[in-house]
Amino acid sequence: MTEQDDSRLMIRPEYKPKAIRSYVIRAGRITEGQRAAFDDCWPRYGLSLHHGRLDLEATFGRVAPRVLEIGFGMGDSLLAMAQQEPDKDFIGIEVHPPGVGRLIKGAADAGLDNLRVYMADAIDVLDDCIPEGSIDRFQLYFPDPWHKKKHHKRRIVQPAFVEKVRTKLKPGGVFHLATDWQNYAEHMQAVMEVAPGFTNAVAPGQYAERPDYRPITKFEQRGARLGHGVWDLLYRAPVSE
Numbered sequence: 001m002t003e004q005d006d007s008r009l010m011i012r013p014e015y016k017p018k019a020i021r022s023y024v025i026r027a028g029r030i031t032e033g034q035r036a037a038f039d040d041c042w043p044r045y046g047l048s049l050h051h052g053r054l055d056l057e058a059t060f061g062r063v064a065p066r067v068l069e070i071g072f073g074m075g076d077s078l079l080a081m082a083q084q085e086p087d088k089d090f091i092g093i094e095v096h097p098p099g100v101g102r103l104i105k106g107a108a109d110a111g112l113d114n115l116r117v118y119m120a121d122a123i124d125v126l127d128d129c130i131p132e133g134s135i136d137r138f139q140l141y142f143p144d145p146w147h148k149k150k151h152h153k154r155r156i157v158q159p160a161f162v163e164k165v166r167t168k169l170k171p172g173g174v175f176h177l178a179t180d181w182q183n184y185a186e187h188m189q190a191v192m193e194v195a196p197g198f199t200n201a202v203a204p205g206q207y208a209e210r211p212d213y214r215p216i217t218k219f220e221q222r223g224a225r226l227g228h229g230v231w232d233l234l235y236r237a238p239v240s241e
């Protein structure tokens with residue numbers, strides 16, 4: 001095998017075997033630019049499941065509010081947020097290599113130092129890497145809706161997942177979810193309203209206005225033009241247990 005073949009094989013997400021996954025590994029093409037980003041930018045921005053528990057203070061070289069986003073897709077909105085909020089440190093988790101490549105290239109072009117990325121299954125990252133009580137804001141934007149009823153078990157928002165999120169939040173931290181699929185919004189709300197340790201930050205049973213910090217994505221703009229709705233949900237962990 002040539003050296004080039006070998007480096008190509010390495011652009012793979014990290015995940016442990018599990019019965020049900022919330023994603024499919026897409027064969028998606030990776031552009032030469034995204035591939036080059038892994039060579040040039042991964043050492044600066046990439047984090048690995050295999051390094052185990054993350055020392056956030058050492059990673060970012062400071063103590064700052066921390067935001068964690070699962071499934072950032074192509075990363076445009078996470079990049080915009082990291083630029084808009086330089087006082088906060090951002091961790092993104094995504095299994096789709098082209099999106100990871102695009103985000104780390106964007107971060108390097110913008111000279112960001114407040115962003116790090118896992119190319120891994122978020123469940124494994126939460127289990128193995130993220131310390132308890134370390135995250136101020138948890139973001140889950142437009143997760144795969146898994147439209148068919150027989151696939152609903154693949155939806156990432158389930159009681160066990162939400163409980164994992166809660167343990168990672170600081171007291172008073174926020175879990176922010178958004179979806180453009182009404183049936184998933186209702187499912188999210190049903191799970192979150194009864195999730196131990198969470199309170200609806202707006203009012204029981206209410207959706208939230210989009211907070212200013214969440215940029216509107218191109219996909220969302222297109223949906224709005226077509227008359228599709230978007231539902232934001234904001235839930236807070238108790239200030240003290």
Ligand SMILES: C[S@@+](CC[C@H](N)C(=O)[O-])C[C@H]1O[C@@H](n2cnc3c(N)ncnc32)[C@H](O)[C@@H]1O
Binds near residue numbers: 074
């Ligand atoms: C529908 S896309 C939305 C992407 C982006 N948040 C947006 O708003 O455009 C959902 C993304 O979540 C990622 N994803 C799903 N389950 C994941 C998991 N367990 N760990 C990491 N990423 C995941 C998928 O690869 C996909 O890119």
